[in-house]
Amino acid sequence: MTFTVTRERVVSISPNCSLSPRQARIFMASLVIPTIVISTALALAGFWLVLPFAGLEMLAIAWALRISLRRGRYQEVVRVSDRHLVVEKGQQKVLERVEFPRYWSAVKLIPASIATYPSRLVVGCRGDSLEIGACLTESERRGLCEHLRQLVGPVEASPRLAIPR
Amino acid sequence: MTSHAAEHHDEHHHGPEKGLKRWLFATNHKDIGTMYLVFALAMFFVGGAMAFVIRAELFQPGLQFVDPGFFNQMTTMHALFMIFGGVMPAFVGLANWMIPLQVGAPDMALPRMNNWSFWILPFAFTMLFSTLFMDGGAPAGGWTLYPPLVLQTGNAFPFVILSVHMMGISSIMGSINVIVTIMNMRAPGMTMLKMPLFTWTWLITAYLLILAMPVLAAAVTMLLTDHYAATSFFNAAGGGDPVMFQHIFWFFGHPEVYIMILPAFGVISEIIPTFARKKLFGYSAMVYATASIAFLSFIVWAHHMFTVGMPLSGELFFMFATMLIAVPTGVKVFNWVSTMWRGSMTFETPMLFAVAFVFLFTIGGFSGLMLAIVPADFQYHDTYFVVAHFHYVLVPGAVFGIMAGVYYWLPKWSGNMYNEKLGKLHFWLSTIFVNVTFFPQHFLGLAGMPRRIPDYATQFADFNLISSIGAFVFGLSQLLFVYIIWQCVRGGTKATDEVWEGSHGLEWTLPSPAPYHSFELPPTVR
Numbered sequence: 001m002t003f004t005v006t007r008e009r010v011v012s013i014s015p016n017c018s019l020s021p022r023q024a025r026i027f028m029a030s031l032v033i034p035t036i037v038i039s040t041a042l043a044l045a046g047f048w049l050v051l052p053f054a055g056l057e058m059l060a061i062a063w064a065l066r067i068s069l070r071r072g073r074y075q076e077v078v079r080v081s082d083r084h085l086v087v088e089k090g091q092q093k094v095l096e097r098v099e100f101p102r103y104w105s106a107v108k109l110i111p112a113s114i115a116t117y118p119s120r121l122v123v124g125c126r127g128d129s130l131e132i133g134a135c136l137t138e139s140e141r142r143g144l145c146e147h148l149r150q151l152v153g154p155v156e157a158s159p160r161l162a163i164p165r
Numbered sequence: 166m167t168s169h170a171a172e173h174h175d176e177h178h179h180g181p182e183k184g185l186k187r188w189l190f191a192t193n194h195k196d197i198g199t200m201y202l203v204f205a206l207a208m209f210f211v212g213g214a215m216a217f218v219i220r221a222e223l224f225q226p227g228l229q230f231v232d233p234g235f236f237n238q239m240t241t242m243h244a245l246f247m248i249f250g251g252v253m254p255a256f257v258g259l260a261n262w263m264i265p266l267q268v269g270a271p272d273m274a275l276p277r278m279n280n281w282s283f284w285i286l287p288f289a290f291t292m293l294f295s296t297l298f299m300d301g302g303a304p305a306g307g308w309t310l311y312p313p314l315v316l317q318t319g320n321a322f323p324f325v326i327l328s329v330h331m332m333g334i335s336s337i338m339g340s341i342n343v344i345v346t347i348m349n350m351r352a353p354g355m356t357m358l359k360m361p362l363f364t365w366t367w368l369i370t371a372y373l374l375i376l377a378m379p380v381l382a383a384a385v386t387m388l389l390t391d392h393y394a395a396t397s398f399f400n401a402a403g404g405g406d407p408v409m410f411q412h413i414f415w416f417f418g419h420p421e422v423y424i425m426i427l428p429a430f431g432v433i434s435e436i437i438p439t440f441a442r443k444k445l446f447g448y449s450a451m452v453y454a455t456a457s458i459a460f461l462s463f464i465v466w467a468h469h470m471f472t473v474g475m476p477l478s479g480e481l482f483f484m485f486a487t488m489l490i491a492v493p494t495g496v497k498v499f500n501w502v503s504t505m506w507r508g509s510m511t512f513e514t515p516m517l518f519a520v521a522f523v524f525l526f527t528i529g530g531f532s533g534l535m536l537a538i539v540p541a542d543f544q545y546h547d548t549y550f551v552v553a554h555f556h557y558v559l560v561p562g563a564v565f566g567i568m569a570g571v572y573y574w575l576p577k578w579s580g581n582m583y584n585e586k587l588g589k590l591h592f593w594l595s596t597i598f599v600n601v602t603f604f605p606q607h608f609l610g611l612a613g614m615p616r617r618i619p620d621y622a623t624q625f626a627d628f629n630l631i632s633s634i635g636a637f638v639f640g641l642s643q644l645l646f647v648y649i650i651w652q653c654v655r656g657g658t659k660a661t662d663e664v665w666e667g668s669h670g671l672e673w674t675l676p677s678p679a680p681y682h683s684f685e686l687p688p689t690v691r
Binding site for chain 2: 016017018019024027031035038039042045050053056061065067068069135
């Protein structure tokens with residue numbers, strides 16, 4: 001999981017995805033081809049019942065891989081401007097957009113009731129809040145929290161935005 | 166797209182559920198890994214109790230405790246519980262715990278499916294166990310379920326088939342999760358040839374499971390349709406061929422053997438470099454050897470059935486293909502020994518189990534080579550020599566691999582060191598008595614004692630007595646293992662983050678016990 005900060009004071013958060021679509025296709029082929037060879041050979045010998053089981057299994061793997069790849073495209077973008085704090089969430093296109101007045105906003109890290117469970121990073125304003133960074137690891141989330149606090153500032157304050165080095 | 170000023174979210178805690186619900190609805194890989202390991206331990210004891218019945222009956226010639234039918238039920242159920250309930254779930258438990266930590270992922274790829282794949286197992290094994298109380302008893306035709314013998318099973322038959330299906334579904338879901346996690350959730354910089362060997366061996370194991378499991382599912386379904394739907398896949402009277410079931414079963418069954426041993430190879434490949442304080446000798450060779458073994462496992466199945474009658478060319482092919490497996494296996498043994506060579510070795514409990522694994526698994530490998538020789542196999546087939554062979558592969562092989570892994574990673578999981586003195590006592594009791602149990606069985610087999618019999622000629626009495634004493638002490642000494650784990654989980658000397666002086670890999674960069682979900686720092690892979 002990584003988050004990156006651009007010079008435009010935009011924080012982008014996305015999970016890791018170690019497989020490119022092309023690699024995913026090669027990986028899938030490496031499973032499908034031997035499965036087809038084995039099940040076809042057995043079907044030709046009269047044991048055709050292998051085919052539906054093998055087919056179902058390949059569908060399950062394809063589904064699992066698709067879900068995992070799709071999650072890899074998930075992105076959260078936090079834009080901090082002089083007046084607003086905007087959070088956008090989506091996959092390839094923005095599916096959810098939330099806007100807070102920066103002056104009244106705060107960034108909170110809420111620890112879980114059990115120490116070993118992940119904390120929640122929440123940005124919010126006057127009782128309304130939105131969780132971000134759920135796909136990050138704990139240390140990354142803590143780092144992001146610190147960074148956002150510097151950018152957003154405390155409630156009733158909007159520190160001057162500095163371009164990050 | 167939804168766009169709004171703000172959205173109210175309750176800031177309630179979202180940690181684990183309390184009590185039983187925490188385990189019932191667990192999606193965290195550590196919780197699920199723990200459940201798999203505890204379940205496997207329980208199944209080892211259930212299967213072990215069945216082994217006690219077998220060895221008690223074989224303690225001396227004659228029928229003492231159980232009738233022959235029940236004895237055969239015990240041999241069948243012992244195998245099913247140990248293979249599908251003990252060894253396989255234990256390795257899935259280790260995979261759940263360690264793979265995300267080793268590849269730098271926050272969790273498994275599909276956490277809900279992970280929960281489902283575990284919770285199928287208690288139902289499958291409860292159903293399988295319940296067959297003991299059904300009319301006609303539990304299956305008694307051996308874990309290989311050969312027709313037409315298995316078709317004589319009473320009311321239990323469809324329940325056995327359903328439970329095998331459930332075990333298969335669980336295994337497939339587990340392997341899909343492992344394979345997707347490894348392929349798609351590796352930390353940046355964690356290229357394939359930088360992955361720890363435990364992860365590598367599990368990736369290859371998952372491939373084997375995915376390729377082999379549909380064959381088993383189809384085979385047992387065809388048994389079911391032969392029994393209830395008047396098909397004749399394996400019914401000679403209807404034009405079918407019962408020998409083909411053996412071919413199909415062992416096409417699954419032989420890769421299954423490697424499914425049970427490859428992750429153990431991975432565990433041992435993690436432990437030996439740590440306690441030899443050296444890098445693993447020939448990392449790439451280990452990866453390629455594992456892949457070679459996996460490939461070869463699909464072209465050697467008929468060595469389990471040389472005596473059914475097959476063309477000489479077939480016998481020769483399967484004999485030489487089987488012998489070929491000795492080459493990559495030899496590479497692995499050579500590399501483990503070379504890693505230890507001139508290393509600064511210490512012998513903590515995980516290392517003791519690892520060294521015993523290398524030595525004793527090799528004995529099992531050599532007896533396998535003997536069985537691969539067709540004319541010799543005609544002599545050994547269905548004797549206690551075969552029982553000795555596969556128990557050497559599976560007990561001081563797979564089971565010692567699991568125990569080594571548990572001792573190795575337990576401080577990381579619990580945050581506490583286990584009792585080293587008791588660990589060593591457990592090791593010596595296990596190692597001595599596993600040999601007392603299974604080594605005499607070689608002699609019994611060579612002398613001609615058939616397997617799966619409750620009574621035997623008096624000429625076999627002495628070695629059977631020794632074997633039974635060994636089995637009882639080996640089985641009871643495993644209670645010590647449970648106590649050591651219990652004691653370690655409850656408390657003890659705090660483990661450091663690194664735990665072992667020579668440890669390496671991402672999992673050792675985490676604090677002990679490993680926190681849910683995260684790394685203290687973004688992982689850096691060198």
